[in-house]
Amino acid sequence: MLNTIGFYGNPYTKYATYQEFADSLSETGAEIEDLGVGEDGEKHLYGLKHGDTENKPVFFIDADCHGSEWQSSHFSKEFMRRIVNREYHNKPLMDAIVNTFAFYCVVSTNPWGYENNDYLNFNGxxxxxxxxxxxxxxxxxEGTINYKGTEPFSELESQIVRDKTYELKPFFAVNVHTTNGEKGGIDTGKVFRDYRSLLLDVYHSCNLSVAKELGGTQEWSVGYSPTFTGFYGNQISKEGTPTIPTILEAQADQTDFDYGLSSLFVLAIYMYYFYKTGVHQIVDIEDVMKIVESDNSHSEQKTK
Ligand SMILES: [Zn+2]
Structure with a gap:
């Protein structure tokens, strides 16, 4: 069993304006892409990129489509910073994951909503x-919290995420939100200070949608309406497999445990194991570590 020290810490202790947040992205060390403006015509969306997205399977993140869930931007940024810097309590595991995947994160897909603490975008x-x-x-x-717009991808923000998805053809895509551990959310409770419990809980609560041909289900997290999770699930990765989508409804409280950050790590571990074995459930972290060992010794041999 692994200890979970590396999962603790709260990277979003205070609200920063969108400009402050955007200016801080260089702290991650990731390559920053300016993806253009949203519907307000002012604030830009940014992508953080790490690794060879053309040749490696892509782990794709979009955060903060509901602007008032701005904490999701902060912990997604922190996830990327740790990925780039391989800052983690378990180096072999981290090395294997970062060597296997390329990472791309649209840190806020709703900058106007972020700035105004609004769930919706500039056009409502x-x-x-x-x-x-x-x-x-x-x-x-129209005028309600579920207003879908005038047509699919009518909004610049949605177009940006769509086009990036078409370009990168991700192996895995996670649509990141924050809630308070409601239905479908991450609500492990602080009693679970153990990696294995967290992993299983994330598996059960993330509603990972794995295509039927891979042995899973294709029930999107929201079955009654358009969602980015559903959109991702209809894509094919550049590896030729159906993109595996999920929604992360992470905790938004500002206590000493950040569920969002830890859950992104757990999803990365899960994806790594799935990519290597085709098995989409981790029952014992030691199973993952066996793959990690052989993977790392293999890549060491290659560099000799
Ligand atoms: Zn949301």
């Missing part, structure tokens, strides 16, 4: 209803 659209999956099933609801 719920960006997570502005995709082409199950479009007809969504209620239009």
């Amino acid at each position: 659209v719920n960006l997570n209803r502005n995709t082409d999956q199950r479009w007809e099933q969504a209620t239009v609801g």
Whole structure:
């Protein structure tokens, strides 16, 4: 069993303005891409990139499509910083994961919402209803919290995420939110200070959608309306497999345990194991470490 010290710490102790947040992205050491402006015509969306996205399977993150969930931008940024710097309590595991995947993170897909602490975007659209999956099933609801916009991808922010997805063809994509451990969320409770419990809990609560041909289900986390999770699930990765999507509804409280950050790590471990073995459940971390050992000794031999 691994200890979980590396998972602790809260990277979002205070709200920063969007500009302050954008200026801080260089702290990560990741390559920063300016993805253009959102519907307000002012604030830019940014991508953080690490690794060879053309040749390695891509681990893709989009955060903060609901702008008031701005904490998701902070812990996603922190995840990327630790990935780039291989800052982690278990170096062999980290090395294996970072050697295997390339990482890409759109840190806020709703900068106007971030700045104004607004769930919706500048036009009052719920960006997570502005995709082409199950479009007809969504209620239009202009002026409500589920307003889907005038057509699929009517919003610049949604177009940016869509086009980046088409370009990168991710192996895995996670649509990151924050809630307070409601249904479908991460709510492990602080009693679970043990890696194995956390891992299983994340597995059960993340609603990972694994394509039928890979032995899983294709029930998206939100089955009744358009979502980015659903959109991702309809894509094919550049490896030729259906993109594995999930939604992360992480805790948004500002206590000493950051569920969002830890859950992204757990998802990365999960994806690594799945990519290597085709098995989409981890029951014992030692099974992962066996793969890590042979993987790392293999890559050492290659460099000799
Ligand atoms: Zn949300």
